[in-house]
Amino acid sequence: MSNWERLVWNQREILIKGLLVTIEVCLIAFAFAIVGGLILCLVRMYVRPLRPLAIALIEFFRATPIFVQLMWVAYVWPELFGWPNTFFTAGWLALGLQSSGYLAETFRAGIEAVPAGHREAGYSVGMSPFQVFRRIVLPETLLTVAPSIVNQFTVIVKSSTLISVITVPDLMLQALKLVHVWFEPIEILTATAAAYILFVFLVSAAGKALADFHRRRFGLAAA
């Protein structure tokens, strides 16, 4: 028990600092992924000339491993585009890009699931196509895909362990640093793994609760 106290409890400030960085990166990446995914999806569905580009981007983000994408964004983009200039930015950018590809497909499934009659009802009361999209299609879509979006957040959290490789000081990196200082991995790594599992479990439990709530409240099947 003393080992746990010495290696985990007494280092709690370092570990919590790491956890906060993890949460920060994940939230930024999540927001970026939702906006980016929505834009990619809308371009794919409604902007004819840019459609092949959007499809290529979506497929590339979806079919490339997150680790490879992370290294690519962190080491190739700065030379290619002069941005991102910090590893922190590269971290959330790579996580966000990967998830934006997945979310674009989620949004598309949600938009296609809106019954045609709902749109026609909007048109028949004189709404413009933009109004129909903003007032009818988008709210319905967000409702149906909300649980999947929460699930995507768990994917971001799981992948965020990898940003420690490009020296973003997240929970994983702080834990590995402590292991290098003390040379006693058992307690530190077990506690870190448990923290991650608990965190992801809570998020996915929230997603499940949300899905159940939507099913009961609005009679929707999970997307």
Next chain:
Amino acid sequence: MSDALLEAINPAMFWEYRLVLMRGLAFNAYVFFSSASVALAVGLMAALLRVNRAWPFRWIGTLHVELFRNAPDYIMIVWVHFVLPLLLGKLLGQRIEWPPFVSAVVALGFVYSGYFAETFRAGIQSIPLGHLDAGRACGMSERQILWRIVLPQVVRRMLPEATNQFVSLFKATTIVSLIAVPDLMYQVSMVIQTEMRPLPLYTSAALTYFAVIYVVAGTLRLLSERWRNKIYA
């Protein structure tokens, strides 16, 4: 920027090192097939525990699924590589070591067994109870019912979902380079250390992975669709 872009898409360097890099990609495939076997076997066992009549078994199965489905694969690989040998060594009273390849296969296999268990369970629960009754009525044992009636149907039903998980598993094999398993990413970073030119190498690596995953996943989806259509229309 245009110079950088030209350098990034210039495959000359990648081509120069093609032998060692392709060996790395083959190692990715090797890790993938090994951990997929572990994941399928353990996942099936966990799924059978979850649909068991006795609650302690169900409880263990649920614990397994929740534990491994919510675990990030990187920390599981690190844990299995650095912590598990120490724990086993303490238990057995001797020094235990194994190569990074074993850690990678065990960790990825167990993490993905959680996902496969859920897929198997959904497949098992979608089999109508009448099929089981029919089996019992002609005098089959529970084991025969499982292997001859339930599992053949489950495998067909879970194929689309399983394909997605195989793709995720293959993508996850790239992180085994972090514990020095000589896969493609590992070889790429080795070459980058000697050549100091990340631009063309990381870009080509990303494009290679994209091409492999895109083509293989597409083929798998097509094949499984055809196979499903052939067997029951």
